[in-house]
Amino acid sequence: MNKIYFFLFITFFSFLVHPGTRGYCHEGGEHTHEKAAPVLFVPNEGQWEHPFRFKGLHKNADIFLEQTGITYRIGDKENSKKMHDWKFGKIKSGELLFHHYNMTWKNANPDATIVAAQKQPYYHNYFLGQDPKRWKSNVSLYGVVMYQNIYDNIDVKYYTENEQLKYDFIVRPQGNPSRIVMQFNGTDGISLDQGQLVIKTSVGNVIEMAPYSYQVINGEKKTVPAQYEVKDNEVRFFFPKGYNKQYDLIIDPVMVFASLSGSTADNWGFTATYDPQGNLYAGGIANGLGYPTTSGAYRAFFSGGNWDITISKFNSAGSTLIYSTYIGGDSDDFPHSLVVDNGGNLIIAGKTQSGNFPTTTGSFQPAYGGGITDLFVTKLNPTGSALVACTYLGGSGADGINVSLGFNANQNSLKYNYGDDSRSEVIVDNSGNIYVVASTQSTNFPTTANGIKRNLSGLQDGIFTKFNPGLSQLIYSTLIGGDSTDAAYVITMDKQQQNIYIAGGTQSTNFHPGTMSGSINTSNSGGLSDGFIVKFQNSGNYPLLKSTYIGTSGYDQCYGIQVDGNNNVYVMGQTTGAYPVVNAPFSNPNSPQFIHKLNNTFTTTFYSTVFGNGNRTTPNISLVAMLVDTCENVYVSGWGGNTITPGSTTSGLPVTQDALQPNTDGSDFYFIVIAKDAQSLLYGSFFGAFNRGEHVDGGTSRFDPHGVIYQAMCASCGGGTAFPSTPGAYSSVNGSLNCNIGVVKIAFGFTKVVAQATPAPSNSGCAPFTVNFNNSSVNATQYRWDFGHNGATSTQANPSYTYPTAGTYTVRLIAHNPGACVEWDTTYLQIQVRNDSIRGNFSYTREDTCYSFDVNFTNLTTLTSQLNPNQAIYRWDFGDNTTFVGRNPPTHTYPGYDTYTITLTIEHPLACNNPVVISKNLTIINNLVSVDLPPVELACINDPVFFNPTYVNARNYTWDFGDGSFSNDATPSHIYTTPGSYTITLIANNPSTCNINDTASIKVNVYDKPTALFSYTPITPEPNKGTQFLNQSEGGDIFHWDFNDGRTSSEKDPYHEFYNSGTFKVCLTVKNEAGCEDVTCKNIQAIVHNLADVPTGFSPNGDGTNDKVYVKGYNIETIDFKIYNRFGNLVFSTRDKNEGWDGTYNGVPQEMDAFGYTLEVTFRDGTSATKKGNITLIR
DSSP states (O other): OOEEEEEEOOOOOOSOSSTTOOOOOOOSSSOOOOOOOOOEEEEOSSSSSSOOSEEEEOSSOEEEEETTEEEEEEEOTTHHHHHHHHHTTSOSOEEEEEEEEEEEETTOOTTOEEEEEEEEEEEEEEEESSOGGGOEEEEEEEEEEEEEEEETTEEEEEEEETTEEEEEEEEOTTOOGGGOOEEEESSSOEEEETTEEEEEETTEEEEEOOOEEEEEETTEEEEEOOEEEEETTEEEEEOTTOOOTTSOEEEEOEEEETTOOOSOOOEEEEEEEEOTTOOEEEEEEEEOOOOOOSOEEEEEEESSOOEEEEEEEEOTTSOOEEEEEEEEOSSOEEEEEEEEOTTSOEEEEEEEOOTTOOOOTTOSOOSOOOSSOEEEEEEEOTTSOSEEEEEEEOOSSOBSSTTOSSSSOOTTSSOOSTTGGGOOEEEEOTTOOEEEEEEEOOTTOOOOTTOSOOSOOSSBEEEEEEEOTTSOOEEEEEEEOOSSBEEEEEEEEOTTSOEEEEEEEEOOSSSSGGGOTTOSOOSOOSSSBEEEEEEEESSTTOOEEEEEEEOOSSBEEEEEEEEOTTOOEEEEEEESSOOOOBSOSOOOTTOSEEEEEEOTTSOOEEEEEEESSSOTTSOSEEEEEEEEOTTOOEEEEEEESTTTSTTOOOTTOOOOTTOSOOOOOSSOEEEEEEOGGGOOEEEEEEEOOTTSOOBOSSOOOEEOTTSEEEEEEEEOTTSBSOSOOOTTOSBOOBOSSSOEEEEEEEEOOOSOOBOOEEEESOSEEESSEEEEEEEOOBSOOEEEEEOSSTTOEEOOSSOEEEEOSOEEEEEEEEEEOTTSSSOEEEEEEEEEEEOOOEEOOEEEEEOOSTTOOEEEEEEOOEEOTTSOGGGOEEEEEOSSSOEEESSSOOOEEOSSSEEEEEEEEEEOTTOTTOSEEEEEEEEEOOOOOEEEOOOOSOOBTTSEEEOOOEEESOOEEEEEOSSSOEEOOSSOEEEOOSOEEEEEEEEEEOTTSSSOEEEEEEEEEEBOOOBOOEEEEOSSOOTTOOEEEEEOOBSOOEEEEEOSSSOEEOOSSOEEOOSSSEEEEEEEEEEOTTSOEEEEEEEEEEOOOOEEEOOSEEOOSSSSSSOSBOOEEESEEEEEEEEEOTTSOEEEEESOTTOOBOSEETTEEOOSEEEEEEEEEEETTSOEEEEEEEEEEOO
């Protein structure tokens, strides 16, 4: 094989798409630091109804960033398993458990500016619902969201670090961190545990790690001790040792979502295709829930959920995601087939249950037809950013679902394989007309007057429909089938596009009998089902020209159809009968997959063969893609395993020595290439991860004409990195613990030789011009280049050549492969070498005075004589966000003192050195003295007030602090001893400047400080007795107690029990509303004796005295208390020291007797004790 590309595509498409979409992922246990994608933030540009600003796509939670707060949704760890069980038919419906809570910044600035950074290289498009106002394109994704000035001089930054969601508070020198108050609503309570903030919910806990705070001072990072303070539902930050208020303070918590299943939605693989450039398009479905509108715990009921279509385009190497587009309505939407037309537009066909699927104005069928499902056809522009056209296609019954919407396979139906309910295909012709084949159960499916069958007979018919390129006109539409069940799966046309060929499955015995005459099978073979082929004329009244059954006395269906260069027809399919092997040297006898080549009137079999593991009882693979190349080799792609139908396995399928993956776990993809006329097996290989069950959830994938497979998969089920991806692939990680889209591109290299190449950087340049020839020839092994200059040649695949002089050169490439069916091919390139040039230059002059900002420019550019000066374009950038286009600009006035970079860009379409860019710096010197004095937010008596003026050209400084004090320092601090309002005046002086002096003044409000004071009892320590603190502070209402034993309190008058004997320095910090604070400390003695015991008797007679027996003691941390009757039976057990035994066993009161007990105790100082004894129950 020549080239192999395969890679895993993971959309970090969260559980929250829009109202009516849903998802789940991440299963069980405490959070682990597994490899995952970073949090990405998608701006809400109107694609989502609710007015949040950004949506965070996170592995374990749904995050909605609002103007003054954040909303979180987290899910139960069992959600993922429930959806997985639904997918594979174990359950039909269920409920998902979630919890929604909100964090609001209390008293925050409602007009804070929100900006995003770290823009990603790809974008999203959204076409959700039928309101075009909500169709948004080119929506960028970002790695950082910043709230600027959420409080005065305080910013908040959300981002990812080590795959965890983080947020930083950035407190500027004039900011006051005591203003930061995070108010939580909708939780089951918040508390502190060893310094961490624990947010309790009905589905698990969210942990915010103890805050790490720091400042960067003189280039050195200095840690600032910080703690949370919790009061009711509000959280603040406390800094027990203060911080330097002259520098930025960074408060840096980390969020951990523990035991949760939140947001990484499954994205299941359905369909894939290609374009002429080799780019890959993947189609799948993703699920999610809308914005949560109620707080607290809630349930979401599902019967598979509501699914939206995801379309993603990758570059030809699979290394870059170009765009992702989301399409859907308020219910289930599924893509079945993709194809790219000659204009680069992507056509999508599939089915929908949404009554508001985004159809376009003027489409053939803008409204839902009714029933369970309708078909749809959508046309996206080449960037995926606009709906060119979109229409429903359906009647009042079920359309496009092939008998059954659920998975439970009915062996009496045509839905034989998992995913068969999503089989249909779309193709296009050279004029852009669109062709669709599928199935219908509607009695009023749209047909044209010339349709060969217009009324449904039996449970289901196939359909064939042809649209104009704009999806506004139904050119032709008909049902296909007899009086039983019929399904049309695949469609192709001959090379002249004069005839249409369709294949599928049928249980009808009267399948278009009038066109069967002379066919290889004119009657149904009598098994569960037969395959069929039909041929339509692609013009006029579109008559049905010919039909044939394809089958045996067992089960048979056709899942692929192709036409070769001689207009012979090939089909592939499944069989459980003795399918005939005719004129086929290669076959695997008694196998359940067949390939059949016929003439185009279906009267002659050229060959037929079977392949597989030799057990035709159950098909090995579900067939999803087929190609007949120019050499008439046949390519097949499929997947197998127990998922498609019970008993299926890929074990035993034929492989070749050059197999990409020679071994299988029984549930893998399988690729096979069979030589012309089934002469031999050219290639056979498996593809997949061990024990992950790669599969397709329905839909078509495609080979391009050169034998390259573009295969969509539902891959890496169970999450992680097991999917075999190539280096440089867009992603190799499935962030979900369920499935995600995998897309595979493999070039097999068995087609004819096609010579093709492109010059880089272009086919035109200046002498000396070096050209790199990029060889993109197909299936060639040898090359000969003639560069058209001095007889120079090369046999390299991708040579370079330098042309020293101007001229026009013809380059010839001959490509060769002695083993190909067509060995030689030749192509030609034209190279143009030129030598015209631009010599760019300019000058400037200005008047050097104190107040002059005027500058004159002179253009000194010259062109060589061959260049027409009237074709030259001169673009001036004056370095101050102003520009001018023209040779000679007018006098330019600059906005102020600065250094500006002036750039002149000269363009000429015929110049070799086009464009020429000349840049020069201009410095306009500021000869004025100035000063700016920012306001002071907080000033307290007897605390230094720091001033942070900004000077320009100042040499001398005069400060008047308004209280009779002065200073000549540049950045002094000052202590006020009396509360009040003071005016500070600062004069900046420089005798050598134009204005000599500049003055600034501000007012400072100086607040009184509170007085911290407390007493305590008992003053003399008593053994095993806690300390009651009495707060006697004045002038403050915010309190922080530090007991110097690792514990703190924000209560006013706390009661505290020390765990060890000793002397503890207890400190009380008191703040007032202005933020001024005072601290006082006292040494407190504690005497602690560990004690634990059990009474010897109790009398549970209901008199309220001694009715239960408890463990008694002091300083107890944990207990394990067990009571046994005389027979050794355990009658009571507890680990809660506040729980006692009431003398009953299984609700039955026990007789008076002696009972034994065991007690294990752990004390708060870390020591432990055990005790055994007897308790007498007295009646």
